[in-house]
Amino acid sequence: MQYTPPVFRPPFEESSLLLQAAIGCSHNKCSFCSMYRGVKFQAESLSQIEADLQEVRAKNHIWYKRIFLLGGDAFVLSAERLKAIALKCSEYLPRLENISMYASIMNIKNKSDHELRELVSVKINDLNIGFETALDDMLEYFNKGFTLDEARTQLLRLKEAGINFSLNIIIGAAGSKRYIENARANINFLNEIQPPFIFAGTMHIEKNTTLYDDVLAGNFTECTVGENISEEIELLRGLEMQNTYFYGRHVSNTIPVWGNLPEDKEKMLAYIDEELKFIPEEYLHTIPLKGSEGAH
Numbered sequence: 001m002q003y004t005p006p007v008f009r010p011p012f013e014e015s016s017l018l019l020q021a022a023i024g025c026s027h028n029k030c031s032f033c034s035m036y037r038g039v040k041f042q043a044e045s046l047s048q049i050e051a052d053l054q055e056v057r058a059k060n061h062i063w064y065k066r067i068f069l070l071g072g073d074a075f076v077l078s079a080e081r082l083k084a085i086a087l088k089c090s091e092y093l094p095r096l097e098n099i100s101m102y103a104s105i106m107n108i109k110n111k112s113d114h115e116l117r118e119l120v121s122v123k124i125n126d127l128n129i130g131f132e133t134a135l136d137d138m139l140e141y142f143n144k145g146f147t148l149d150e151a152r153t154q155l156l157r158l159k160e161a162g163i164n165f166s167l168n169i170i171i172g173a174a175g176s177k178r179y180i181e182n183a184r185a186n187i188n189f190l191n192e193i194q195p196p197f198i199f200a201g202t203m204h205i206e207k208n209t210t211l212y213d214d215v216l217a218g219n220f221t222e223c224t225v226g227e228n229i230s231e232e233i234e235l236l237r238g239l240e241m242q243n244t245y246f247y248g249r250h251v252s253n254t255i256p257v258w259g260n261l262p263e264d265k266e267k268m269l270a271y272i273d274e275e276l277k278f279i280p281e282e283y284l285h286t287i288p289l290k291g292s293e294g295a296h
């Protein structure tokens with residue numbers, strides 16, 4: 001299989017076949033992100049993708065029901081190209097049910113409603129979207145490349161087309177002074193959108209990012225461990241979901257919680273309360289350490 005480092009996938013894709021559709025991220029400008037710094041974005045060739053699928057079949061690993069297409073925002077590829085990849089995947093993997101990948105809001109905007117429906121018909125039916133925060137000024141500050149209104153419009157288009165998605169949010173995204181404000185903005189937006197899946201990670205700032213420079217310059221104050229936990233509690237309390245899976249098991253989260261909303265909400269909150277009793281007070285005042293972020 002052709003894998004060009006660095007290779008990232010969401011933690012819940014651990015059982016999926018990882019197939020390289022793109023290398024790097026076409027945007028590569030988010031101020032907090034170092035995942036693909038220095039990596040030139042390029043699409044993987046269709047001939048290499050087919051060679052990888054042939055290798056999977058040669059090993060008789062044809063039981064895969066799910067594929068994760070690698071690339072920082074593989075959904076940037078044209079609908080035509082994605083469709084060609086998806087058809088090849090189904091040709092080699094007869095039990096295939098879902099094809100998922102990382103996507104940005106801009107990638108959805110660049111596809112028509114008809115194209116989105118066509119992609120569902122070839123099993124491209126799950127996206128992992130880096131949304132991060134429902135505070136418009138923070139989206140701009142992080143250089144995400146979209147506004148909150150654009151996110152709303154594009155996510156509703158996905159729902160209309162029948163594409164499942166995980167919405168990634170970053171606890172602590174607005175920093176120390178605004179963590180409750182961030183929680184409340186996220187609550188309002190998530191309650192409105194009703195995403196099928198929420199993936200909550202925690203902000204951890206790496207040295208080779210512009211956000212790190214901002215921290216040094218005093219323009220951004222990172223939340224403490226305790227503030228991040230308070231933000232997550234506030235978020236969970238305010239979420240009024242009808243049928244959403246909450247995945248708070250990212251390695252960056254001090255107290256991992258997960259479950260279905262609404263039914264597991266009180267259980268998750270009680271678990272956080274219980275675990276808090278075992279965390280030393282002084283640790284709650286420290287800045288979180290970097291985790292391994294699902295690196296493969």
Ligand code: SF4
Nearest residue numbers: 025028029030033072
């Ligand atoms: S956060 Fe996502 S879209 Fe932004 S630079 Fe990193 S990989 Fe690309």
